Amino acid sequence: MLRVGLIGCGAIGSVVARELSNGAVEGAELTAVFDLVVDHPLQIDNLDSLLSRSDVVVEAAGHGALHEHGVAVRESGTDLLVVSIGALADDDLEARLRQAEGGRLYLCTGAIGGFDILRAAMLFGPLEEVAITSTKPAVALSRPWMEQAVQDALAGGSEPVRVFDGPAREACALFPESANVTATLSLATVGFDRVRVQMVGDPEVTRVRHVVTASGVAGTYKLSFENAASPDNPRTSAVTAYSVLRAIGDICRPPVSFL
Ligand SMILES: NC(=O)c1ccc[n+]([C@@H]2O[C@H](COP(=O)([O-])OP(=O)(O)OC[C@H]3O[C@@H](n4cnc5c(N)ncnc54)[C@H](O)[C@@H]3O)[C@@H](O)[C@H]2O)c1
Structure with missing residues (x-):
């Protein structure tokens, strides 16, 4: 055992x-x-x-x-x-x-996966682009350091708001509670400085959605995840x-x- x-x-x-x-x-x-x-x-x-x-x-x-x-x-x-x-x-x-x-x-x-195929692709040849877009309920993405207009759009708007677009290393620092999937993708593929992260607040969504895209000589990949929240911790899938x-x-x- x-x-x-x-x-x-x-x-x-x-x-x-x-x-x-x-x-x-x-x-x-x-x-x-x-x-x-x-x-x-x-x-x-x-x-x-x-x-x-x-x-x-x-x-x-x-x-x-x-x-x-x-x-x-x-x-x-x-x-x-x-x-x-x-x-x-x-x-x-x-x-x-x-x-x-x-x-x-x-x-x-x-909370995500698919690294088996991405790692196989990297053995064939380098992955040139790896990106993840994480879409969350708008109110969950508001942070005190954001401009007031962005906070207002997240709190009361009816449209999705993109609040971050940059490297995984910066995303992990600015959104530490969202860092797990970003870090996992970075460690499994091309590293924290080369994975591009976009964070979107959407008033329409209730579940957290992650879309991973990657491309290289082996092919083009798109992996999509939509996870229900844990009943005990809304930040955990x-x-x-x-x-x-x-x-x-x-x-x-x-x-x-x-x-
Ligand atoms: N890899 C992923 O995809 C993924 C997804 C969701 C959450 N997480 C991470 O998993 C971890 C746990 O998430 P959770 O939702 O269960 O959190 P939680 O807050 O519900 O539970 C954490 C538990 O750990 C205990 N604890 C905290 N520090 C401790 C210490 N030093 N020694 C012993 N016990 C300690 C707390 O008392 C609590 O009971 C978090 O770091 C979270 O970010 C990872």
């Missing part, structure tokens, strides 16, 4: 914990949960206890937790599955996590927890698997 320890038992972690405890992933069992606030029957109160009970640790707690514990998990020889991918927009953290020796580092694809469960299932190495 693969022993799974969990850091963070919020919108994503609680679903992962529940489903693992229900036997949703054959060959994996939940053995410990570490959360600063939420209580759980398998709750432990320090990282060492978590590590002694885990073959793989799932980080589903946030950027701070990854900064605090990520390197230590790998250095203990325990595998680490990262869900807060946006934290890797910090080059220093990314380098430290990659360089740490011990357990394997897994990056969860989370509900499917993300199930991406974690799918990843744990793949780590268990079932006899038949998509690769």
Whole structure:
């Protein structure tokens, strides 16, 4: 049995914990949960206890937790599955996590996907353009640093408003809560400085929509995602927890698997 320890038992972690405890992933069992606030029957109160009970640790707690514990998990020889991918927009953290020796580092694809075909295309030849347009409910995109006219258009307008068009690195800094999918696409393809990001606030949409486009010598690709929000955290797509469960299932190495 693969022993799974969990850091963070919020919108994503609680679903992962529940489903693992229900036997949703054959060959994996939940053995410990570490959360600063939420209580759980398998709750432990320090990282060492978590590590002694885990073959793989799932980080589903946030950027701070990854900064605090990520390197230590790998250095203990325990595998680490990262869900807060946006934290890797910090080059220093990314380098430290990659360089740490011990357990394997897994990056969860989370709320989007399709990287298998994009990475295959990159082996054929360089991808010249990679872009993502994220469309969100207009009110959810308003920020205090935006010009007043833009804030007004987002608050009361009837038309979509494009609030950002630039490189992924800047998007991750300006919209940190939207950084996960942007960071995942950047890390899987051409990097934070070459992925173009557009952010659109649309008064008509209720779900978050991501459209990824990429082109190169291998072909032209368009991937579209429209995710329902988690009932526990409107900023998190509900499917993300199930991406974690799918990843744990793949780590268990079932006899038949998509690769
Ligand atoms: N990769 C993706 O596509 C994707 C999608 C959505 C969310 N996320 C990221 O996943 C993470 C979790 O999202 P969520 O919606 O479950 O968040 P959440 O706020 O609902 O839950 C986070 C939980 O972690 C706990 N926590 C925070 N810091 C901790 C620490 N240092 N040690 C232990 N526990 C700690 C909190 O008490 C909370 O219970 C966030 O970083 C979010 O940005 C990634």
